[in-house]
Amino acid sequence: MAKYKRILVTGGAGFIGANFVRYVIEEHPEVFVTVLDKLTYAGNINNLIDLPESRFKLVIGDIVDAELVDQLVAETDAIVHYAAESHNDNSLSDPAPFIHTNLMGTFNLIEAARKHDVRFHHVSTDEVYGDLPLRKDLPGRGEGEGEKFTPTTRYNPSSPYSATKAGSDMLVKAWIRSFGLKATLSNTSNNYGPYQHIEKFIPRQVTNVLSGVKPKLYGNGENVRDWIHTYDHATGVWAILEKGQIGKTYLLGANGEKDNVTVLKTILDQMGCDSDYFEFVNDRPGHDLRYAIDASETRRELGWQPKYNDFENGLAKTIKWYEENKDWWIQEKRDVELKYASINR
Ligand code: NAD
Numbered sequence: 001m002a003k004y005k006r007i008l009v010t011g012g013a014g015f016i017g018a019n020f021v022r023y024v025i026e027e028h029p030e031v032f033v034t035v036l037d038k039l040t041y042a043g044n045i046n047n048l049i050d051l052p053e054s055r056f057k058l059v060i061g062d063i064v065d066a067e068l069v070d071q072l073v074a075e076t077d078a079i080v081h082y083a084a085e086s087h088n089d090n091s092l093s094d095p096a097p098f099i100h101t102n103l104m105g106t107f108n109l110i111e112a113a114r115k116h117d118v119r120f121h122h123v124s125t126d127e128v129y130g131d132l133p134l135r136k137d138l139p140g141r142g143e144g145e146g147e148k149f150t151p152t153t154r155y156n157p158s159s160p161y162s163a164t165k166a167g168s169d170m171l172v173k174a175w176i177r178s179f180g181l182k183a184t185l186s187n188t189s190n191n192y193g194p195y196q197h198i199e200k201f202i203p204r205q206v207t208n209v210l211s212g213v214k215p216k217l218y219g220n221g222e223n224v225r226d227w228i229h230t231y232d233h234a235t236g237v238w239a240i241l242e243k244g245q246i247g248k249t250y251l252l253g254a255n256g257e258k259d260n261v262t263v264l265k266t267i268l269d270q271m272g273c274d275s276d277y278f279e280f281v282n283d284r285p286g287h288d289l290r291y292a293i294d295a296s297e298t299r300r301e302l303g304w305q306p307k308y309n310d311f312e313n314g315l316a317k318t319i320k321w322y323e324e325n326k327d328w329w330i331q332e333k334r335d336v337e338l339k340y341a342s343i344n345r
């Protein structure tokens, strides 16, 4: 039986939030989910439209709206906070919405959680730790070695996005210590899977191929990301909500380190394209080199295990989803690419 029967999920119409809502509705029949989502460009009502009305409600609104948040938190047992401005490139061209949502929004939610003494889970990113050196740059280090992020790694964010996520983590940590907020945090590596906005790396390249456009690789393609399937992120957050220790930070990752050029060549291979069917474009300013998560403590303590341990298999399913759900992304494709073209990326 689930510990919390009424859950408020912020950002539940976005990529990871919607996958979490779908997981809860499928796997935990006793739970009722309320989604609070502003439906920004990244939120999509179609991510939830097929879910049963008896199990969930969508409230369209801003997490910065104190009155609305207070009202919703008063009638909930736990909050899982996904809502955020989430794209690094956008944070470089216009940081203001990141300050609004990631900082002011989180502040507003933890104030309401404190007032109503409600359990709070804060969803964050490994980007708060900054980046790690590429393995090849480490003298004497080979494949499978090199430092990874742990829950005690010093915060060192690089972009406006990651700085606001770091700030939101700090707010939650301060509210835990100073006000006894019943909160946990999770810092997770790069997610992939269905319903991811086509501005992000994997869906952008898959939909480029499907649109007859060459995929675009930033810089030299050597940057490394540590991929986890969004389903595994959902089960990890659920395990923390149910069994996590109040006040603690948990790292979620699936040992999925790959450099961008390798991921792209796997996509090209799986989609039947030549391995050189892509172009290098301008690099992202301040582009983090490498992320890598050490999730061993989370696995040990909570007994959580990712299901998608075979990245190629998870990627193939993800590609198939974009192939089968063209209606979901096709209308936005032109605008997303025009925006990238304006910054030569
Ligand atoms: P996303 O951009 O796909 O979705 C964000 C959702 O939040 C959208 O539905 C949007 O409408 C909503 N939202 C934005 N501003 C809002 C506001 N002011 N009020 C209410 N709703 C608002 O993002 P995502 O990739 O699903 O990321 C979700 C969370 O997970 C974020 O907190 C992000 O920092 C974190 N995270 C993401 C990744 C990743 O790889 N994408 C990895 C680790 C952590």
Ligand code: TDX
Pocket (backbone or CB within 6 Å): 086, 087, 088, 089, 124, 125, 126, 127, 189, 190, 191, 199, 200, 201, 202, 204, 216, 217, 218, 219, 223, 224, 225, 260, 284, 345
């Ligand atoms: O067209 C592209 N070409 C390219 O080479 C795009 C969009 C990206 N890239 C590179 C940049 C990164 O090295 O691919 C890598 C992944 O890029 P993104 O999908 O933009 O993700 P990233 O910047 O790593 O951040 C993601 O993971 C951590 C999420 O967007 C964040 O919300 C999360 O916190």
